[in-house]
Amino acid sequence: MKKTSVTALLLALSLSALTGCTSEKKETVSSPVSPAGSGTAESKTNSSNHSPNPAANSTTEGKTNSNEGALKSPADSGEANSATDPDTSKDAQHVVAQPESIAVLVNKQFVLPESYEPSDLVYPNTRFIFKEKVEKRKLRKEAAEALEQMFKGAEKDGVYLAGVSAYRSYTTQKSLFNNYVKQDGEKKARTYSAVPGTSEHETGLAIDVSGTNGKCAATDCFAGTREAGWLAEHAPEYGFIIRYPKGKESITGYKYEPWHIRYVGKKAAAQIAQKGITLEEYSRAIPVSK
Numbered sequence: 347m348k349k350t351s352v353t354a355l356l357l358a359l360s361l362s363a364l365t366g367c368t369s370e371k372k373e374t375v376s377s378p379v380s381p382a383g384s385g386t387a388e389s390k391t392n393s394s395n396h397s398p399n400p401a402a403n404s405t406t407e408g409k410t411n412s413n414e415g416a417l418k419s420p421a422d423s424g425e426a427n428s429a430t431d432p433d434t435s436k437d438a439q440h441v442v443a444q445p446e447s448i449a450v451l452v453n454k455q456f457v458l459p460e461s462y463e464p465s466d467l468v469y470p471n472t473r474f475i476f477k478e479k480v481e482k483r484k485l486r487k488e489a490a491e492a493l494e495q496m497f498k499g500a501e502k503d504g505v506y507l508a509g510v511s512a513y514r515s516y517t518t519q520k521s522l523f524n525n526y527v528k529q530d531g532e533k534k535a536r537t538y539s540a541v542p543g544t545s546e547h548e549t550g551l552a553i554d555v556s557g558t559n560g561k562c563a564a565t566d567c568f569a570g571t572r573e574a575g576w577l578a579e580h581a582p583e584y585g586f587i588i589r590y591p592k593g594k595e596s597i598t599g600y601k602y603e604p605w606h607i608r609y610v611g612k613k614a615a616a617q618i619a620q621k622g623i624t625l626e627e628y629s630r631a632i633p634v635s636k
């Protein structure tokens with residue numbers, strides 16, 4: 347290889363590292379929420395030019411990284427571990443075309459457009475484990491209202507819930523991720539921090555929840571608490587699902603996270619809970635597992 351092309355390659359690689367991008371293929375498809383989006387994620391991996399939905403081509407911006415995890419700091423995020431091997435570069439990335447859909451699927455394979463910012467973010471009138479009116483207190487309006495109802499419902503059962511971390515903008519995620527890359531290098535950063543566009547918190551439809559004392563907030567010891575039990579049993583009645591259920595790590599890409607709930611609407615939540623499936627399966631991004 348000529349020296350100039352080596353230099354160009356090195357430059358391209360370093361730029362990639364700075365932007366959190368890789369040379370993985372990117373493809374724009376609609377969120378596989380509609381029946382038209384059925385088929386496995388694997389089957390879509392190499393279907394480069396045809397989208398299952400014409401609307402899918404409306405979004406052209408691409409995020410190209412795989413691999414979510416969450417943030418390093420429990421104060422900012424919760425989810426600290428990715429259940430899968432950090433090297434998921436074999437996974438193709440798809441940019442969701444309808445990021446504003448309430449049932450949008452966002453994971454390591456289906457990423458939000460870089461420019462997406464929910465237009466209806468509000469501060470839910472509920473407790474949080476912190477006082478400040480900051481970004482991570484926000485949720486999209488419909489999810490915020492459902493959260494208010496759910497917290498009230500829990501109180502009737504003597505369970506007092508509090509928000510830990512909700513919305514996180516792409517910009518915030520990118521800044522956090524880039525800081526981790528500077529600190530530990532991209533490969534390691536990817537094992538514990540979500541690549542921008544791949545965190546469900548960026549939808550404004552997900553929130554980490556704990557008890558009011560914040561004990562075990564977004565950590566494994568939340569499992570088995572009264573609050574976790576209440577959420578597992580009742581969250582779907584309010585349109586929320588436990589997004590990363592136990593035993594579904596290979597599907598969601600995450601270990602069990604009893605504290606991370608995702609608003610999908612009552613109808614979808616009821617079906618997901620009743621069938622014991624994941625949002626991936628409900629969205630038909632992958633076949634239902636037995």
Ligand SMILES: [Zn+2]
Pocket residue numbers: 423424425547552553554605606607
């Ligand atoms: Zn979370």
